[in-house]
Ligand SMILES: CC(=O)N[C@H]1[C@@H](OP(=O)(O)OP(=O)(O)OC[C@H]2O[C@@H](n3ccc(=O)[nH]c3=O)[C@H](O)[C@@H]2O)O[C@H](CO)[C@@H](O)[C@@H]1O
C-alpha cells in the first residue's frame with residue numbers, strides 16, 4: 001500500500017484538466033471483449049482500476065497497451081480462462097465481466113467483486129437480469145457461475161431499484177442476445193450513455209439510454225471503426241471544484257461537462273461560490289463568506305453519492321451547520337473519524353451527517369477507507385496546518401487520474417511513498 005503525504009497551507013492557483021470518467025472507463029474496458037475487432041479508447045484516466053482491468057484482460061489472452069491516455073485492446077484472440085481473483089477483488093467494476101462474458105461465451109465464472117467499502121453492495125439485480133435473459137445462476141463460496149446453454153434471449157427486465165451496475169450489466173448481456181430486451185427503471189447516469197455510444201458505434205442497437213426505459217435489439221457482431229473518446233469524469237471535476245473553492249486563489253478547471261454537474265454546481269453557488277461556468281470549463285474564483293447547505297444524494301441527475309465526501313471540507317468552511325443525507329449508501333461514513341482527527345466538527349446520527357463550521361484544521365495521520373473518503377482527506381489536508389499522512393492511499397489512486405502531478409501543478413505540496421505500516 002502507498003501513503004500520501006501533504007504539507008498543508010499552500011494556496012492553489014492555475015489550471016487543471018479533468019481526465020476520462022472512471023465509471024465509464026471501467027465499463028468500457030470489459031465491454032471491449034464483446035467486439036470482433038480491436039478497439040481503442042482515448043482520454044483514459046491513469047488509475048489503478050484501469051491497470052487491474054488490463055491484468056484481467058491479459059488472463060483471457062486479450063492483449064492491451066496503455067500509453068499517453070490511449071488504451072488499445074485486442075479481443076480477437078480471446079480464450080475462456082480462470083480470472084485472477086486478486087485483480088477481480090481490487091475493484092467493483094470487475095463484475096462487468098459477468099455480463100460481457102455471458103454475452104460473448106454464454107457462460108462466466110467470477111469471484112465476487114471488491115471496490116469501495118461503503119456499506120452493503122448486493123448484486124441481486126444484476127443476477128436477476130441475467131436470469132431473465134435465460135442464464136442460470138449458481139453461487140458457491142464467493143464464486144458466481146452463470147450459464148446460458150441455449151443462448152440469451154431478449155426479455156423485459158424491471159429493476160427493483162435504480163442501479164448503475166445492474167443497468168450496465170443487463171446492457172452488456174443483452175447487446176448480442178437474440179431479440180429485444182427492455183430494461184425498465186434503468187439508471188440514467190452519463191457513464192451509461194457513454195457506454196451505449198461506444199457499443200452503438202460498433203453496430204449495437206441500444207435506444208433510450210439516459211431515460212429510465214432502455215430498449216436493446218440484439219445484434220450478431222460488433223465491429224469498431226474508430227477511437228472512442230471517454231467523457232470527462234464528473235466526480236473528479238466536482239472534487240477539484242471543491243478543493244479550488246476551499247483553497248484556491250483562482251483555479252480554471254478544464255474538460256468539464258457542466259450539464260453532468262448541475263446538482264453539484266447549484267449547491268456550490270448556493271454556498272456562495274461565484275463559479276464562472278463555460279461550455280467545457282469552470283473557473284473557480286477565491287471563495288469567501290460561504291453559507292451552510294443541505295445535501296441529499298440521489299441517483300442521477302440528483303446529487304451524486306460520490307460527491308458528498310468531496311464537498312464536506314468546503315461545508316466545514318461555511319458559516320452554520322450543513323447536513324448530508326446519503327440515500328444511496330447510508331453507511332458511507334468512513335471519512336468521519338478521520339476528519340475528526342484533523343479537527344473537523346463532523347458527526348453522524350439519525351441518518352444524517354452534520355458538519356459545523358470549523359476555523360482550523362490540523363495535519364494528522366489518517367486512513368483513506370475508500371476513494372471518496374480519501375478525496376475529503378486530501379482536500380482537508382491541503383487546508384490544514386502542518387503535515388497530513390494519508391495511509392491506504394491506493395484507494396485514492398484507484399480512481400483519481402495522476403492526482404499528485406495535478407495537485408502539485410496547482411501549487412500543492414503532495415507526494416506518494418510506499419507505506420511501511422502495511
Ligand atoms: C463502478 C461504478 O460505476 N461505481 C458507481 C456505481 O456503483 P454501483 O453500480 O455498485 O452502484 P448501484 O447504482 O448499483 O447502487 C445503487 C444502490 O442500489 C443497491 N443495489 C444495487 C445493485 C443490486 O443488485 N442491488 C442493490 O440493492 C446498492 O446497494 C445501492 O444502495 O454507482 C454508485 C451509485 O451512484 C456509485 O457510488 C459508484 O461510484
Ligand SMILES: C=C(OP(=O)(O)O)C(=O)O
Nearest residue numbers: 092093115116306371372
Ligand atoms: C464507490 C465508488 O467506486 P466503485 O463503485 O468503483 O467502488 C466511487 O467511485 O466513489
